[in-house]
Every structure is written in structure tokens, then in C-alpha cells.
Amino acid sequence: MAVEGQGSDLVQVVALLGAAVVAVPLFKRMGLGSVLGYLAAGLAIGPFGLRLFSDAQAILHFAELGVVMFLFVIGLEMQPSRLWGLRREIFGLGAAQVALCGGLLTGIGILWGAPPAMAFVAAMGFVLSSTAIAMQLLDERGETSTPAGQKIVSILLLEDLAIVPLLAIVAFLAPAASDTGWNQRVIDMALAVGAIVGLVVAGRWLLNPLFRLLAAARAREIMTAAALLVVLGAALLMQLGGLSMAMGAFLAGVLLSESTFRHQLEADIEPFRGILLGLFFLAVGMSLDFRVIGQAWPVIMGAVGLYMAVKSLGIYMIARVLKADHREAITRAALMAQGGEFAFVLYSAAAGVGIFDAQTNAILTATVILSMALTPLLTLAVRRLTPAGSQSMADVDTADELSGTVLMIGFGRFGQVASQALLARGFEVAIIENDTEMIRSAADFGFKVYYGDGTRLDILATSGAGRAKAVLVCIDKVEASNRIVELMRAEYPLTRLFVRAFDREHALHLIEAGVDFHIRETFESAMAFGQAALVELGVPVEEAAEITDDVRRRDEERLELQATGGIYAGTDLMRGNVPRPGPLTQPKRHGQVVCGETATPLDEAQLPERAPQRA
Template structure:
């Protein structure tokens, strides 16, 4: 490669990164989301902007891997049992929406004067929504794990499957259907089935042994390479079979969703997913042909409005018929009203088959891209059209629950505690009654079920019978006590690990006989105090001595209080200002509890916990 070519490549790479770094934060600050920022940046640096790129399609082919990696991560969060539970939504709701919207948009094309074949293919390109844009919006809103979000994902999965028969129909419309071509289509179907079967077999019997072997090598870069190999290999297998690459990656994720390596895989894939998905949106923005828009702007403008409005109506009606409430139906219509990236494939195939002319292809492609750009604005407009979501709008759905650890309460304390368990591959079922917290947690990949831990039916649904440990991490002591009492009454043999509020709450929990309790501020306060001494230049040995003495006094006083019940239950630990740590840890026998209590009553005191 020449120096000039290398320089050009570097300029383009810097332009891509610079456009994203500048445009996306501005778009986020304006409340427009990241997708619109990427699309605008792509338009600016593309063939019709600064002309830093002349062939956006070449970038688009590479950037489609971002969608592939995104679907793999979604698959990791969706276990086979969960996917099976969604079969009704996938083949019921998804199919109903595709059929209804196909009929509406085909009819619109015929009314607009297109021949029936052209009207059908043009409409189908719009029926297949943008998986990349919709999934990005769901992730930013934290809705991927909510029941409404799962229904949207089910529709997207059905649309991914629909690309296969759509391409077959395009091939049929573009030919006269000779015997040789019919035989070729049957061969293609058999190859698709074989590819799918091979992928499922590899997922069941090869992937976990392979990752176990690689984990023993203890080379992080090899595990990362293996993760990419699995995703791209699955995508390639589906592509060879004529299926969607994204569908292949999703199935690979589902097959690995119960693996002990899934959290490691997600961590390895995430950086590549984010960069490539952003590159995909940039390349879509570059692909917008302003020349075609200038020549046919009236027809394209009418087409964008008509297609999006009619598809939104179809989505809303199907949602309402299938028992969705008004808010969910509106949100679904706003998110799915655009055309998708599969339209580019479908329209290109129609052009190659002689169904479309090049100009019609360019017009329809521009219509789809504009609809994709308008989607974030349509979703944003819902803030003014709909009231904010309330916790009651999230359903209790415990499909897939039943881990070794049941965690009740997933606030700050629970989230940090869960990371230790997840890092070891322990299956954690987390429940919480705060809808906003559930949405926020899903942005970081946590699957949290909506439910009230003080209800016996919720505990049963969350799989408490299969849990080895129940971790009660709620932040209100009265709620915590209620949960502990309920569990001890109904499930007396389960191990209870409980977050305590203060010293008085700790004494109550000890009296109840929980397996383990921890005051929520104790360890952080000890660490903070030790760090402050370190900042003042105190020797590490002295800090350690102080820390050990304080811990010993705290443990001794707690033991005395528990044994004698001499201090009031609500009182925290008190020490004098002139406290000097003892050289050896203190032990306080039960008979000295009364004297220790007296000392605490008479001391000039400050609370430390």
C-alpha cells in the first residue's frame, strides 16, 4: 500500500471517529438520542457532505457486524425457556403485524400507481423494521427486559425470519419460474435448514467444551478471539444458508445463555458491538442520496409520511386487538413505524431481478433512510403525548426465574453484591418493585423481575424453592423485617443473607437467627476512616491496629447487646472522642455486659455507625 493511500485511510478513520465524538454528545444533549446523532454525522462526512467517503456501501457491509454483535448480546440474556415462552408473541403477534402492515402498505403502493409486484416489494421493505435502531432505543430507555420490550423483540425476530420468504418471492417475481429455478429454490431451503441444524448442534455440544478448554489456557485475548469466532461463525453459517446474519448471532447467544461463560463473553463482545453499531448508523447516514431527494423530493416526502403513518396505524390496531393498552400500542407504533436495513437487501434483489428500476430503488432507499432518521424524533414525541410510565404498567413475569441465589431488592447495595456472584457464574434471580430501577438496571445488562418480595406468591413465582440463598437487600428496615419473617415462616431451611440498616436493626436480625447480616455502612465507613488516616500520614501499621481494635470493640459490644439485651434496640455504637485503641482485640464475656452498657451510657459520645 502506498503512503498516500495509507494517509487517506487514516484521514477517513479519524473522520469517522471525530464525527461520532462531536455529533453524538450534541444529539444526546438536545435529547434526540444517539441514533440521530450518528445519522447526521454520516450525512455530513458522506458523499453529499464533505465527501470524505464516496462508497458508503463498503462501510455499511462491515458495519452490519455491529447489528450482529448486538443481537448476540440480546441472545445471551434470553434463555431457551424464555424464548420458548415468547413463541406466542413471535409467531402470533409478530406474524399478525407483518401480515396486516403488508396488506396496508401494498394497497398504498397500488393506489400510488405502482404495479402490484413493485407495490408489494416496496411495502415489504417498509414492513421489516430496523432492528438496529429499535434495539438501540430499547437499550437507551432500559426497556429490553420489560414485558413490552420483550414483545417488540419478538416482532423483530419474526421480521428477521420473514426476510427469507421475502427474498424467495422477489426471485419468483423476477423470473418465469423454470423447473431449474424451482429446483434451485428447494435446494436453498434445504441448505437453510441444514445450516440452522448445524448451528444448534454446535451450540449444544461444542461451544461449552471449547470455552472450558480455552479458559484453562488463561489467555484473555484467546477468549476474546473465541467469542468473536462464535458470533461471526454463527452469522456466516446463517448467511450461507440464506438466512439473516443477525438471526444466527442471536441463536448463538441463546445457546450460550445458560453457560457459565456468558458474562465473560458479554464483556468481551461489548466494546466491538458499540463501535460497530455506531459505524452502522454512520454508514446509513452516508447512504442518503441527496441527488435523488432533490429530483423527487415531493414524492419521497409524501412516501415517508404515508408509509410511516399507515404502518403506525396497522401496528397500533394489531396491538390493541391483541390486548395491549393505549400507551404500549402508541410506543410500539412510534418505534416500529420505520423501514429497516433489510429493505436495502430486498430492494437490491428486486433491482437485480428486474422488478425495480435503479431510480425506483434509489427513491425507496431514500424513503427508508429518512424514516429511520425520523424514528428517534417520533419516540421522543411520545413524552408529550403520553403520561410517564408507572410501576403498575410493568407486569409481574417470572419466566426463566429460579437461580441459586434469590436477591430481593436491587438498589445500590444489591447491584454491587450481585457483581461478586455473577463474576463467579452464579445464577442470580433479582426482584424489585421499582419500575424505574428495573429499566435502569437493564441498561447495564441486568435482568431484574418486577415483583413485591413481601408477597408469598411472588416468592414462589421467583423460584425460592430452588434457591440456596435468599439475599434480602431492601433499603427499608420495616420491609426487610417483613420479608425475613415471611421467609422464615414459610421456608425455614433457606439461608438468609440480609442487609441491615443500623445497629438496632442488626440486633433484631440476630434475634431472628438469620444466617448472615451486614450493616449497610459499616465496611464503607471503616474503609473511609482508614483512608483518612492514611491521608494524614499515619503509618500503615498504626492504621491496621486502630482498625482491628475498632472492629473488636464493635463485635464485643454487639455480642454483649445480643446476649444481655441491655442497650436499647435503636441505639448505635458510641465511642468517646478520646478513644485510644487497645493493643489487643477486646473480648467481653456475657457477665461483663452490664458494666459495658454502663460505660457507654456515661461516655461523652459520638456515633460512628
């Protein structure tokens, strides 16, 4: 029997991992995101799918550790000074959104016929957005560190904090509340304050000495164990104090954010965080009770649609009042329209003290889970249907009858460096750029940059392309760069054309187009980088320079060979569908080291298809 039990456990573990491995890449490939993939996988293997699991709540309770670790990693990125800088967003924007959305949803519940206490608790549970889903979607889109993303993070932090007073309010609203309950509430508040103070003291004066001691032992597995101990210990301390485990982990992360061990902690926690967070989403999918939905589907569907619509409206209103543009406001509303994992805690507490009956708790829990499942689809729809906001042209001059010895198109990092020598020598440089924020930033440093799209012939004409002695194309988009080259060669063939190449394939295309000069954007910096590494490793300076010059010469010869060969031009070069050029000299190898004086430089055309190079 023991063997059978172990085998059954192993089957469940394999089922969890297999469902995630199959569903997540499939959903991401369809553009639906990993969260929806996890939810669908959980639904497929749960009690109402293949029935490989019968107790989804047990898995959900364990998987909440993924949310805890996620908040710890976020805390590591939030230095106290940065967190203090977000105080207005946390306690201003966050509190305003919670208050307005809570009021609106409470009104909906009362109009629906629910008692005021029940309507309030149901509304506030739905107001607490899912930190796990919102942060995962932000992270997938690379927007966590953007100003808009930081505002969402701030609101989520306030909502996590709000669970503490909300649980106290639930106890106060309990039908069986008595005078003796006040003594218990005072004790609970004291425990909460004590837990916070204890965590702050430990984080400030104990954790760094502990990690220094462990680091001196040079036992990597002990450092990993210590990282897990910090996260889980902070979560446990907060739970014992009646607070949110996730908030305890977040606070621990903040306290360690300026530690010299911050990056080591993040690296140790990251694998556990990713697996457990995925497990959390799987468990949420399993928890969707189709029996409850089948019995009360009109109520649940109506609650999902109405609650999400009204909450989105409240979020949008607050965002617009506080000066967010339309696109940012509607994106925030879609991202935070759902109820979250803390609703389960609040609803369970309400059921425990008699505010909800079992049926109401099941209906509201199903409502929250459905809203969480719909959020990735809603954000995807908003992203595709909402056009990108137009750029503000305030304080920006458009390119109109410019004149200059040189016309520079694009003023990013590459263009800024390239312009300095020309300006230092006294050449008149006309600069156009289609990013208004970049134009304003350049103005702060004394550069006059005009707004203009170099892919348009009329803009090239008014920017002085026909009068300039040279046109420098410094943009980083291959298609736009090729379009400018095509227009310049057709309309202004006598103007000297200097172009920034994105990679080797692009460089071959530019050679074929007949530009006067091109350079791969990372090539020379990589050459200098490699030469410096040689010198630092003990190679004499003169020899390092000779090796670098030899590598550069061979690369130029190979590039010329590929360009004149014809068959090496275009995309076939990167696809590996053409014969590979033979080496100019055969490299000598010692183990894994290639001798510099006789080595043939690495050719992207000789690389496997799965690893295309962008050098």
C-alpha cells in the same frame, strides 16, 4: 503512493471517530439520543457533506457486523426456556403485525399505481423494522427487559426471520422466473435447513468444550478471538445458507446463553459491538442520497409520511386488539414505524431480478433511510406528549380514616424490611403507598397496604398521622421525603418522625429539619458488608467489630460537626464550595492501604466534585 494511501485511510478513520465523539454526546445532551447523533454525523462527513467518504455502501456492508454482534448479545440474554416462553409473542404478535402492516402498505402501493408485485415487495421491505435502531432506543431507555420491551424484541425477531421467506417470494415473483428456478429454490431451502442444523449441533456439543479448552490455556486474547470467531462464524454459516447473518448470531447467542462462559463472551464482544453498531448508524447517515431526494422529493416525502403513518396505525391496532394499553401501543407504534436494514437486502434482491428498476430502488432506499432518521425524533415527541398512564385502582383500597400506632409511608424494599420487627412485636402498623402494583404484590404476601400520597396533607390526616405515635417515612425520593417532613413538622410537631435518608446531604437536611431519627439507606448495610470483609480477610471477629464501631462513631461525630457548623448544611456540602473539615486523626498509610485502627473514614465532603457519593 502507498504512504499517501495509508494516510488517506487514517484520515477517514479519524474522521469517523471524531464525528461520532463530537455528535453523539451533543445530541444526547440535547435529549435527542445517540442514534440521531450517529446519523447526523454520518450525513456531515458523507458524500453529501464534507465528502470525506465516497462509498458509503462499502462501510454500510462492513458495519452490518455491528447489528450481527448486537443480536448475539441479545441472544446471550435469551435462554431457550425464556425464548420458548415468548413463542406466542414471536409467532402470534409478530406474525399478526407483519401480516396486517404488509397488507395495508401493499394496498397503499397499489392505490399509488404500482404493479402488485412491486407494491408487495416495497411494502414488505418497509414492514421489516430496524432492529438496530429499535433495540438501541430500548436499551438507552432501559426498557429492553420490561414486558413491553420483550414484546418489541419478539416482534423484531419474527421480522428478522421473515426475511428468509420474503427473499424466496422475491425470486418467485421475478419476471424471468422459469421452471428451472424451482430446482434452485429446493437447493436453497436445503442449504438453509442444513445451516441451521449445523449451527445447532455446533452450539450444543462443540462450543462449550472448545471454550473450556481455551480457558485452560489462560490466554485472554485467545478467548476474545474465539468469541469473535463464534459470532462471525455463525453469521457466515447462515449467510452461506441464504439466511440472515443477524439471525445466525442470535441463534449462536441463544445456544450459549446457559454456558458458564456467557458473561465472559458478552464482555469480550461488547466493545466491538458498540463501535460497529455506531459505525452502522454512521454509514446509514452517509447513504442518504440527496441527488435522488432532489429529483424525486415529492414522491419520497409522500412515501415516508404515508408509509410511517399507515404502518404506525397497523402496529397500534394490533397492540390494542391484543390487550396493550394506549400508551404502550402508541409507544410501540412510534418505535417501529420505520423501515429497517433488511429492506436494503430485499430491495437489492428485487432490483437484481427485475421487479424494481434502479430509480425505484434508489427512491425506496432513500425512503427507508429517512424513516430511520425520523424515528428517534418521533419516539422523543411521543414520550414527551403522551402522559404517563394512570394507575389502575382495581383491588386497591385508598387511605381513609386509618388508625395505627405507627404510620408507615412507602412500602418498597426498605419499608418491607423495616416493618417486620414492628409487626413481629405486635404493633398496629398502617401502611400507605402510591404504587398500585406494589400494593397488589404486598397483598399476595399477606400485607394490607392502602393507596395514598404522603406528600398531601389531607392524605396524612386521613391516614392517621395525627393519631399515630410514630410516622416512618420509607420512600426513596428526596423531594417527596422532604415535603412529608415539612408537613409533619408544621401540622403534627409532637409526633415522632423517623425518616429514610437518601445520602449524607439529605441526612444533614433532615437533621436541620429536626426529625427524631434518620438513617442513610445504605449506611448500615455497608458497615456490615465491610465488617464481614474484614473477618473474611483474617481480622479477628472482635477486632473487626471494634473497627466498624470506630468508623461508625467517627462518622457520627463528623456528621454532627457538619450539621452544627451550619455552613456544611444543604447543597454547598456536595458542591465543595465550603471549607473542608480537618480529619479527627491522621490516617497511617502503607502503600494504598489505610490502617483501620487509626484511619479517618472517607468523608463525602472531601471527595472531588466529579464523584459525588450517595452513601
